Amino acid sequence: MDTNLPFSDKPRVVIVGCGFGGLQLAKDLANAPVQVVVVDRNNYHNFQPLLYQVATGALEADSIAYPVRKIFSGQRNFFFRLADVTGVESTTNTLHTSVGEIRYDYLVLATGSLTNFFGIESIERNAMQIKSIPNALNLRSFIFQNFEKALLTADPVERQALMNIVVVGGGPTGVEISGSLAEMRKHVLPKDYPELDLGQMQIFLVEAGPALLGPMSPASQADASRYLDELGVQVRLGTSVKRFEDSKAYYSDTEFIPTENLIWAAGVNGAALPGLPDAVVTRNKRVTVNPWNQVEGLANVFAIGDVANLVTADMPKGLPMLAPVAQQQASLLAKNLVRLTKGEAPQPFEYTNKGVMAIVSRNKAVVDLPKGVHFNGIFGWATWLFVHLMTLVGFRNKVVAFVDWAFSYFSSDQALRLIIRPFKRRDMRDDQGKRTAEHLTATADYNPGPPAIQEA
Structure with a gap:
């Protein structure tokens, strides 16, 4: 024992x-x-807010993770068990x-x-998620594998499904990865895949609620929607994906978006x-x-x-x-x-709201501070970068992230387009290497809302 x-x-x-x-x-x-x-x-601390940048090749996986034992080296009362x-x-x-x-x-x-897949088995089985570093690396490999397949197919319907990406969930994760994918479509993919018509690639952001970034201010919600529209992301509000199978993301019994790439960021x-x-x-x-x-x-x-x-x-x-x-x-x-x-009574917890923020793309971010303070654009983008850079664990990680961000900003490129571990859907597992369906049941609060996308 x-x-x-x-x-x-x-x-x-x-x-x-x-x-x-x-x-x-x-x-x-x-x-x-x-x-x-x-x-x-895991034997490392994972900085989850930046997982989507690992998934889109903007950051190295080891720049957002730090070994637990190294963090606590020198703390004499600390012990770790993997x-x-x-x-x-x-x-x-x-x-x-x-x-x-x-x-x-x-x-x-x-x-x-x-x-939380809300009990939708076909989505749990086939969709990609971004909750861990293995998830992010799998997603990155899967997207680039599908573009390689798109080069080889002569079937235009199959090619469209391989290139389309559907992101489900309009919270910060969904907004941020949609914006990052749109930037990748504009600056990165044309260099790697000049034989493909990237104008045909469509990025959908599907949200069941009436607005993106639900917990944030109406000003932030409007700014985020405008930024995504400028990037060419097709935002669909009041819409839910009901099932995902046979390269189709269904939002009604018969209507669907053709895609091989469905990223689930709709709930936890x-x-x-x-x-x-x-x-x-x-x-x-x-x-x-x-x-x-x-x-x-x-x-x-x-x-x-x-x-x-x-x-x-x-x-x-x-x-x-x-x-x-x-x-x-x-x-x-x-x-x-x-x-x-010491036998003393504990004190109650009081949460101090220090603000929330979300980045959409280069020079485009939204920030809500207490007392109704809101700002956006390049100032919001710089604030987001600074806060996340300072929150990363480890001096090396801060330096690597800063260098990667600076390179991407000035070159409009992302160098980490590596398929380092080819991924197949049958490989899909959680961090423990097995399904955890007992933790992924539906909640009473989920309201999918009416379908809003026209027939694809």
């Missing part, structure tokens, strides 16, 4: 997941009188993993989220662990917590970040799944854990 972790007379805090929340919590506990154990299926977590047994304070059982005094779930579920009481797991697999991020009914189990469902008067459906939320929860939880070890 305990996977060869050293004995300590100090309380053991086990953190499941080293995303934004888990990373921040482990750092903030560096000088606390506890033993910190982080368990993750493992899949298979469940929790709260009655015995035991975490079950693929490498053995780990005892805990305090358990923190920072497991993040998983793609929390990654709740097996073994938690059913009463605390919501329909979208988030875990209900109280104001100090304690899982309801479990005195020594906590949840932060995307997996935590903290309901407030202002946020009746729970706090948003954003990195700043996870980081702020982690910082307060670190202080509260120290208070608990």
Whole structure:
């Protein structure tokens, strides 16, 4: 038991997941009188907001990832175990993993989220997603493989399907990857594929709701729509993709968009662990917590970040799944854990909104700050670049990302057009190498809306 972790007379805090929340919590506990154990299926921290740039060849995969052990080298109370977590047994304070059982005094779930396919099996089976570095590399390979196939086919219908790209979901991820693909169509693909008529390539952004960037201001929504229209992205609002099969993305029983490339960015579920009481797991697999991020009914189990469902008067459906939320929860939880070890009462969490932003393309971004402050264009673009550059983990990653961005900006090119691991749909798996359909069920809040695309 305990996977060869050293004995300590100090309380053991086990953190499941080293995303934004888990990373921040482990750092903030560096000088606390506890033993910190982080368990993750990957040995690196993944900067998810830039995954779409890996998928479109703008950044190297290793420029948005950083080894966990290197981040915490020198932190004497830190220990790491590479493992899949298979469940929790709260009655015995035991975490079950693929490498053995780990005892805990305090358990923190920072497991993040998983793609929500809303129970649509054909989309889960055939669509691409962008939740991990393997996902991003698969998507990049798949797109370029299909363009290679388009060169070889004499069938115009098949060629059109190989070149068309449909992005489902009008949130920041969907908007950003649509803009990046449009720039790639304009600046990159004509150089690599002069034999193809790139004017026939169509990029669709399909959103079930009435507007793009739903949580952002109307000004940002309008700016993003205008930028995408300028880039030639066909935005379809109030539209849902009902199934995806036989190179067709159906938005009604008979109407479809011909495509081999469907990118699903329409929703996420929390990654709740097996073994938690059913009463605390919501329909979208988030875990209900109280104001100090304690899982309801479990005195020594906590949840932060995307997996935590903290309901407030202002946020009746729970706090948003954003990195700043996870980081702020982690910082307060670190202080509260120290208070608990001293027998003191924890303090409640209060979220400070520092703003949201989304980039569409070069010199085009939207930024919403508190108190109704909004700006866009090149100033918003520069703000987005600066914030993301400073948030990357590791000096090397900051330098590499800056150099790659500068090269792309001044050359209108992206050098990372590599098919380094050819991808086939039958290879599609999650990070654990298997399907996790139990985490991908539909939510009651999903409203697909009426179809809006005319027959393709």
